Amino acid sequence: MREYEPLFHRRDEAGEDLDRVRDLFAAASEAYLSFPWSWMVWALLLPAAALATTEVALRWGWAGGLALWSLTILAGGAVELLGIRRGQRRARSSPLAGWVLNVQGNLSLVALLLSLALIAVGATAALPGLWLLLLGHSFYAQGGLAFPPFRGYGLWLQLGGAVALWPRGVDPLVVFAAVTFAGNLWIGWSLWRARGE
Amino acid sequence: MSPRRRLEQPSLFDLELDAPPASGPAVGEPTPAAAQAGDDGVPLRSRLYAGMVDLVAHVAVLAVVVLGVRLMGVAPEPRDLPAMLLLLLVFSLFFTVIPLAFWGRTPGMAVLGLVARCDDEQPLTFGQAARRWLAGLLTVAALGLPALLALRGRSLADRLSHSTLREG
Numbered sequence: 001m002r003e004y005e006p007l008f009h010r011r012d013e014a015g016e017d018l019d020r021v022r023d024l025f026a027a028a029s030e031a032y033l034s035f036p037w038s039w040m041v042w043a044l045l046l047p048a049a050a051l052a053t054t055e056v057a058l059r060w061g062w063a064g065g066l067a068l069w070s071l072t073i074l075a076g077g078a079v080e081l082l083g084i085r086r087g088q089r090r091a092r093s094s095p096l097a098g099w100v101l102n103v104q105g106n107l108s109l110v111a112l113l114l115s116l117a118l119i120a121v122g123a124t125a126a127l128p129g130l131w132l133l134l135l136g137h138s139f140y141a142q143g144g145l146a147f148p149p150f151r152g153y154g155l156w157l158q159l160g161g162a163v164a165l166w167p168r169g170v171d172p173l174v175v176f177a178a179v180t181f182a183g184n185l186w187i188g189w190s191l192w193r194a195r196g197e
Numbered sequence: 198m199s200p201r202r203r204l205e206q207p208s209l210f211d212l213e214l215d216a217p218p219a220s221g222p223a224v225g226e227p228t229p230a231a232a233q234a235g236d237d238g239v240p241l242r243s244r245l246y247a248g249m250v251d252l253v254a255h256v257a258v259l260a261v262v263v264l265g266v267r268l269m270g271v272a273p274e275p276r277d278l279p280a281m282l283l284l285l286l287v288f289s290l291f292f293t294v295i296p297l298a299f300w301g302r303t304p305g306m307a308v309l310g311l312v313a314r315c316d317d318e319q320p321l322t323f324g325q326a327a328r329r330w331l332a333g334l335l336t337v338a339a340l341g342l343p344a345l346l347a348l349r350g351r352s353l354a355d356r357l358s359h360s361t362l363r364e365g
Contacts, residue, residue, distance in 0.1 A: 062271055063280035066262075070283040077290060084323050098299040116261070120268040 022145050028096040029146035035083030036195070038076075039188035045076050046184065047177035050128070054173065100142055107138055128176035132161030149190040156183050239362045241347045243309050248333075248344070250305030251292070258288050290330060297326035312365045313358075321360055328358035 049072040056064040111134045118126050140154025160179030164172040262281055266273050273281070296303050301312045301320050313321055313329065321329070332354035336343045343353040355361055 061277075062266060062269065063273075063277035067280040067283050070280070070287045073287050074283075074290070077287070081294070081323055081327060101295065101299055116265055116268070119265050122269075124269075 024096055025100075025142075025145035026147065028094045028100070032084055032097070033147055033191060034195070036188040036191040038080045038083040039184045039191065041079045042076050043181050043184035043188060045072050046180035048072075050173045050177040050180070103142065104138055107134060110134065125172050126165060128172040129161045129164035132157045132164055132176060132179060136161060147190075147194070149187060153183050153187050156186075239311055239347075239364060241344070243311060243364075244347050244352060244362065245344065247303070247305035247309040247311055248336075250308050251303050251333075252305075252337075254292065254304060255285060255289060259285060289334070293330040293333060294323065294326045297321055297329055298323045306362070310364055311362050313354075313360050313362050315360050321358070325358040325360050329354040329360065332357045 049068055052068060053065055056068045060067075111131060114130055115127055118124060118130065136154045136157030136159075138154070139150045139157065143150030143154060157179060160175055160183075163170060164175040164179075259281060262284060263273055266277075293303055296307075297313060298321055300307070301314060306312065315321060315325065332343070332352070336353060346353050346356070352362070
């Protein structure tokens with residue numbers, strides 16, 4: 001040991017711990033991040049649904065909006081499942097992936113309750129901003145451990161959420177469309193590049 | 198040592214030096230309990246109760262949707278039913294497939310202490326979880342009649358997904 005070497009390598013140990021956690025998260029998410037096309041599909045589906053919402057709601061009322069978003073999530077979910085199956089022919093969960101999903105499920109519950117509260121007070125225009133902020137938080141905090149570009153993606157969604165909540169001169173659904181289009185394309189492209197490396 | 202590792206590893210005080218080495222089935226080999234459950238099958242009553250718990254969750258979601266719509270000052274009409282059913286379908290997909298693929302059980306199965314496993318004792322794949330969900334939809338669409346198949350030990354979901362429901 002040299003004279004100026006610290007007795008305890010706290011920073012190095014912390015770095016190693018974090019690296020180990022990142023490795024575990026990356027391994028647990030491998031089956032779910034092997035198909036860039038599902039992100040490209042979300043990049044089309046989400047903006048299309050957001051831009052169509054006002055028109056559909058005007059024509060068919062709240063039920064039309066509900067059906068539009070249900071179909072969007074159903075279509076995106078089907079592509080996602082297909083991707084998982086292609087990524088790993090017999091894709092099975094791991095305890096870590098299950099834990100992450102548990103936390104995300106809890107966050108979704110928060111989002112749903114806050115959404116109901118916003119609907120109750122007639123502030124439906126704040127819904128896109130709320131979901132962008134919460135999704136961004138999830139990707140920034142947990143997704144970034146599995147795949148580093150998710151950190152930037154999370155911040156991008158949160159920036160979009162902040163803009164969407166701006167009280168004047170901003171159409172929150174247009175902001176939602178722009179943010180999800182660019183963000184999902186970027187992640188799809190990042191996955192494509194990561195697969196090639 | 199991290200708290201989690203402390204929980205997973207037996208401490209010195211947990212070990213009995215005179216105790217015989219743990220004997221059990223080899224990895225991949227069904228446990229006696231699992232084998233027995235497989236032979237006898239899970240009782241139809243347990244399957245029905247688990248299905249009813251899941252059904253109550255779906256009804257609760259429908260109630261929340263109706264409440265949300267009323268909070269917006271709109272009264273739901275019969276022509277709005279298809280949109281609500283579509284939302285229920287999406288909820289059902291996530292409510293069933295994800296817990297089955299990740300934990301081997303829906304919330305209703307968890308309440309009843311049931312777990313779904315592949316015929317080779319492995320956890321379900323996403324494909325198998327999706328097929329169990331489809332079988333559930335078919336059962337509801339056929340007014341529960343396919344549930345009678347479970348009287349012979351294997352339900353429609355078991356047969357479609359090549360998996361088995363066990364107690365555990």
